[in-house]
Amino acid sequence: MFLTRLVYASTISENFSSSDIEEILKSARKHNKINNVTGMLCFNRKFFLQCLEGSRTKVNEAYHKILNDNRHSKIVLLDYKEIDMREFSNWSMGFMPDSSLTAPINLKYSGKGEFLPYEMSGESAHQMMLELRELTDPIS
Ligand SMILES: Cc1cc2nc3c(=O)[nH]c(=O)nc-3n(C[C@H](O)[C@H](O)[C@H](O)COP(=O)(O)O)c2cc1C
Secondary structure, three states: OOOOEEEEEEEEEEOOOOOHHHHHHHHHHHHHHOOOOOOEEOOOOOOOEEEEEHHHHHHHHHHHHHHHHOOOOEEEEEEEEEHHHEEEEEEEEEEOOOOOOOHHHHHHHHOOOOOHHOOOOHHHHHHHHEEEEEOOOOOO
16 A cells, blocks of 8 residues: 655635635545545635645545535646655644745745745645644644
């Protein structure tokens, strides 16, 4: 059972409402706990950047559901690889709101001070999420 990490970017759908993010996190954490999937979701009210890690089968199953979720669109895979260990093992799905996505952090990992996940390399996106991980305690 290989451990894998998947990183993707997406955009909220037109009919996205502010309560959707709570529902997404609730559902993600519930399913991820059952499936031993861990990771982080960054969200600036327009774009998502998500990292999923876990067994290859479970990460792929979660990604297939996420691809078919009409609360977002323009889903672009930024990175997919086999890994030796998890980096978000204490997070069933950590959440980073726009208040954490500051200009200095964006500038460090991309060409601009804005949160533009489509313009980030998979590795930059991954490194940025590792730095964000240090800002707050794990959410279970
Ligand atoms: C941006 C975004 C991130 C999501 N992250 C996860 C996740 O990490 N794990 C998960 O199981 N579902 C996640 N979901 C929800 C799934 O798309 C799906 O609604 C959920 O797994 C419930 O599936 P079910 O109807 O088969 O029970 C996410 C959805 C969105 C829009």
